[in-house]
Amino acid sequence: MNVLLLIGSPKVKQSNSETLxxxxxxxxxxxxxxxxxxxxxxxxxxxxxxxxxxxxxDACDVLIFSFPLYVDSLPAGLIKVLETIAESRQRLExxxxxxxxxxxxxxxxxxxxxxxxxxxxxxxxxxxxxQWAGGLSLGGGEMLGGKPxxxxxxxxxxxxxxxxxxxxxxxxxxxxxxEAVNFFRKSLIPKWLYLICGSxxxxxxxxxxxxxxxxxxxxxx
Amino acid sequence: MKVLLxxxxxxxxxDPTAELISxxxxxxxxxxxxxxxxxxxxxxxxxxxxxxxxxxxxxxxxCVIPDESREMAxxxxxxxxxxxxxxxxxxxxxxxxxxxxxxxxxxxxxFFMKIKGEIHHQTRYESYPKLLNIGILPEANHEMADIxxxxxxxxxxxxxxxxxxxxxxxxxxxxxxIRNHLSQLLKEVCA
Numbered sequence: 195m196n197v198l199l200l201i202g203s204p205k206v207k208q209s210n211s212e213t214l215x216x217x218x219x220x221x222x223x224x225x226x227x228x229x230x231x232x233x234x235x236x237x238x239x240x241x242x243x244x245x246x247x248x249x250x251x252d253a254c255d256v257l258i259f260s261f262p263l264y265v266d267s268l269p270a271g272l273i274k275v276l277e278t279i280a281e282s283r284q285r286l287e288x289x290x291x292x293x294x295x296x297x298x299x300x301x302x303x304x305x306x307x308x309x310x311x312x313x314x315x316x317x318x319x320x321x322x323x324x325q326w327a328g329g330l331s332l333g334g335g336e337m338l339g340g341k342p343x344x345x346x347x348x349x350x351x352x353x354x355x356x357x358x359x360x361x362x363x364x365x366x367x368x369x370x371x372x373e374a375v376n377f378f379r380k381s382l383i384p385k386w387l388y389l390i391c392g393s394x395x396x397x398x399x400x401x402x403x404x405x406x407x408x409x410x411x412x413x414x415x
Numbered sequence: 416m417k418v419l420l421x422x423x424x425x426x427x428x429x430d431p432t433a434e435l436i437s438x439x440x441x442x443x444x445x446x447x448x449x450x451x452x453x454x455x456x457x458x459x460x461x462x463x464x465x466x467x468x469x470x471x472x473x474x475x476x477x478c479v480i481p482d483e484s485r486e487m488a489x490x491x492x493x494x495x496x497x498x499x500x501x502x503x504x505x506x507x508x509x510x511x512x513x514x515x516x517x518x519x520x521x522x523x524x525x526f527f528m529k530i531k532g533e534i535h536h537q538t539r540y541e542s543y544p545k546l547l548n549i550g551i552l553p554e555a556n557h558e559m560a561d562i563x564x565x566x567x568x569x570x571x572x573x574x575x576x577x578x579x580x581x582x583x584x585x586x587x588x589x590x591x592x593i594r595n596h597l598s599q600l601l602k603e604v605c606a
């Protein structure tokens with residue numbers, strides 16, 4: 195089984211999408227899958243890299259997108275990749291049976307914000323003749339800090355459990371079990387604590403950059 | 416009323432329906448003494464948001480990438496009504512329109528607030544434009560139309576728009592039908 199992981203985050207380092215995708219990919223690799231990972235940011239302004247991505251999509255059995263929520267939807271660059279994949283697949287006369295699943299994380303504490311993005315992917319699957327295996331959704335993804343899940347102590351235990359279940363299901367050719375979806379969306383830390391950490395985090399970063407007092411500026415009025 | 420139209424039609428694919436919609440909006444709004452500016456996004460140098468949050472913690476309120484998105488963000492926050500126009504792409508926006516929407520992050524604050532029981536970001540400015548999203552589909556598709564409406568509603572919450580309307584236009588519709596539909600939408604959103 196060939197598995198392709200596409201990382202939809204434009205971030206160069208500390209990508210939580212990569213953290214989550216990597217864990218699933220490692221589990222699938224242990225189950226005997228041949229795995230490959232591509233960062234979509236490297237393909238956006240490079241036709242050669244985009245061609246490589248399209249060939250890798252055509253050659254895989256399972257396609258996984260791991261991405262962050264941007265303004266209630268997919269990051270623009272990821273939509274560009276979906277548009278290009280869809281156009282490319284129109285040329286295929288008999289597309290092979292391939293499975294699609296997604297992992298979405300957002301900076302709001304509630305996983306519910308990701309629902310529209312997952313609906314867009316489900317629609318993409320239908321339009322491009324990919325079999326939709328389901329989507330995993332996580333709120334408060336910032337708490338992962340781009341670290342491997344195994345390095346986070348017990349904080350990501352539910353997400354690890356969910357990704358283990360997902361890996362087994364994919365290996366057996368099944369859709370994502372609802373139990374995995376439910377475990378994955380559990381909060382990494384309590385909501386109230388996340389809100390406090392978020393607020394302190396922004397202020398700390400602004401302070402480091404010497405703009406703490408300017409955080410609420412209105413430059414365009 | 417100051418109106419800004421963000422035209423997210425993909426440059427490589429001229430779309431007569433989008434051109435008609437843009438023309439009708441300009442005619443109707445000008446007739447009613449509103450001013451309208453249209454930005455054809457495919458003609459602008461606007462790159463993808465890189466998710467660095469520099470617009471919140473380095474240069475508050477301004478994106479760190481020095482391209483044409485800065486002037487676009489200025490126009491958005493100084494308008495009373497924002498109209499977006501896009502081919503409906505898997506239920507969402509085209510990459511062209513989404514590129515612009517992602518770059519509006521400097522207009523809000525990093526701090527959180529609760530709206531209808533959910534966490535969202537606080538406002539940066541006192542007022543925000545109303546939002547009218549117009550999506551184009553080749554033919555009726557309820558699944559995509561529902562996702563598109565839902566996406567617009569979510570955007571309106573996060574962009575603190577005081578009023579939201581959504582219109583779905585089909586390539587198969589006659590110009591007169593499109594004209595009447597848009598007329599009604601503009602009346603509702605401008606009221």
